[in-house]
Amino acid sequence: MNSFHFLETGSTLFVQASLVILLTSGLIRFVGKESWRCSLWTTAYGAILLLAGLAVATPHPRWFHPWKSFSTESLITLAEVEQRGGNMLLVVWLIGCCGTSGLILFRHHLINRFLNRCQELNQHSEAGAELFHRLMDAKEEPIGYQIKGRSVRFLVSSEVSTPFCWQFHSPYIVLPEYLIGFDPESVKFIVRHELEHLRTGHPLQLFLQRLVEALLWFHPLVWWASHQSNLHREFACDEAAVQSKSEIVEYLRTLLTIVEYNSTQKDNLPSVLSFSRGKQAIARRAERLVALASKTMPSTKLEISCPAAMMTLMFSTVLFSTLWIPLNVLASPRSNWSPWPIWSAGILHNLGLPVRDFEVFSQRTELDEMRAHLSQQKGTRK
Numbered sequence: 001m002n003s004f005h006f007l008e009t010g011s012t013l014f015v016q017a018s019l020v021i022l023l024t025s026g027l028i029r030f031v032g033k034e035s036w037r038c039s040l041w042t043t044a045y046g047a048i049l050l051l052a053g054l055a056v057a058t059p060h061p062r063w064f065h066p067w068k069s070f071s072t073e074s075l076i077t078l079a080e081v082e083q084r085g086g087n088m089l090l091v092v093w094l095i096g097c098c099g100t101s102g103l104i105l106f107r108h109h110l111i112n113r114f115l116n117r118c119q120e121l122n123q124h125s126e127a128g129a130e131l132f133h134r135l136m137d138a139k140e141e142p143i144g145y146q147i148k149g150r151s152v153r154f155l156v157s158s159e160v161s162t163p164f165c166w167q168f169h170s171p172y173i174v175l176p177e178y179l180i181g182f183d184p185e186s187v188k189f190i191v192r193h194e195l196e197h198l199r200t201g202h203p204l205q206l207f208l209q210r211l212v213e214a215l216l217w218f219h220p221l222v223w224w225a226s227h228q229s230n231l232h233r234e235f236a237c238d239e240a241a242v243q244s245k246s247e248i249v250e251y252l253r254t255l256l257t258i259v260e261y262n263s264t265q266k267d268n269l270p271s272v273l274s275f276s277r278g279k280q281a282i283a284r285r286a287e288r289l290v291a292l293a294s295k296t297m298p299s300t301k302l303e304i305s306c307p308a309a310m311m312t313l314m315f316s317t318v319l320f321s322t323l324w325i326p327l328n329v330l331a332s333p334r335s336n337w338s339p340w341p342i343w344s345a346g347i348l349h350n351l352g353l354p355v356r357d358f359e360v361f362s363q364r365t366e367l368d369e370m371r372a373h374l375s376q377q378k379g380t381r382k
Contacts, residue, residue: 003086004079008327009055010089014219016051016320017212020044021221023316025228027309034236035200036306041229042201043310045208047317048222052215057344060324065333067326078329093218100214111166118155118174127180128156134184135191145191147171147198156180161262165194167203178261186254189241196240202233231281238285239292248293252286335360 024044028037054060067075122132132154135145145152150170158177166172173194179187197203209226216222242248259282304312331338340348345357 003083003090004328004330006090006093007082007086008325010093011327012060012323012325013052013055013216015325016055016323017048017216017219018221019320019323020047020051020313020317021225023313024225027304027313028232030302030304031306031309032303033306034232034239036309037232038200038202038205038229038236039306040309040313041225041232042205042208043313044225045205045212045229047313048212048216049208050317051321054321057341059338059340061322062324062326062331062336062338064326065331067329067331068333070329075329082327082329096217097214100217104210104214108168112168114157114159115155115166115172115174117159118157121154121156121175121180124156124177125180131180131184131187135188145173145195147195152195152198162258163190163194165197165203167198171198173198176261182254182257186250189247189251189254190258192241193237196237197233200236202237205229205233231284234281234285235288238289242289242292245293248289252289255282255286255289330359332359 021044024040028040031037031040067078070078119128122129135154145154147167152171152173155172155174156177156179157174160174160176161178163173163175163179166174173191175187175190179190209229212222213226238251242251339345339359340355340357342357345355348355349357
């Protein structure tokens, strides 16, 4: 991919991702359940990654050619500006992408090392063993705590001040050491919350979110979408943690106690699917739980199902993929489609499928040829 293609592809993907995020935020207003809203955000991240894959692997339509009427001298000037600007932006994007990806991998490494330092809850102390057995005897979990056939491991640590869950190969729930002294009934609310993260595939959703953040680290709407999807995940898990008004009251007390303790302690663990996510998020969650207890939650007049919202989003994504910003001044005006990228065309050629991987001939598709042609014109005039 040269600087011209990168500039055009990056600008187009910026617009396409914006449209996906804005459409998702609009559809969420008509989706009632928080779990459905989480699934819709996951679909949105998948749609953005799909758009990125289509952008670098397939040809795109050229609905119009805005540079067709430009003079050769103007085209050369624009091409040189695009070439320099594209090269500079490509370097900046690579630095940002590598930096964001490296930070994600480093955090993953830190969490794995942290988990190896944690103790099993049932082996920590007598109080820990008693809490573990109380959790295992819970009536709502008659077959134990399992995620897709894998038993959840309960760990405890003094290095964290807020509970969190983690799943790579095996599912984990990590509890801060001070929670061992809590009433087991209060701890059950926390465990329900973290189990909902694991059962609904939130670690996978977070992984897709991180991929989009690394790819489009420069996009402000991507970071806004991350904040929104984080909130909806917490809302969904809060709903799953309580079943009655009395449980909501107890759950709120537990939540506020953890927040109070967390305000006086420094958490050294990198951001993961943690129970507490900043004062503003906690305030939003508390307000929502109060509204849920008082049954004053706002309802939508027009509600659509999650499958319908997902289908709308994916169909729109296909339409968005055909929207392409024609920034490449060297694109041939003689074709309504760009050529196949060299790497994907090579794969298709090896499979016996011939595709066009070159620009349709035009005197305006090569910068050096245009320069030579312009010099020849100036020489003839002299």
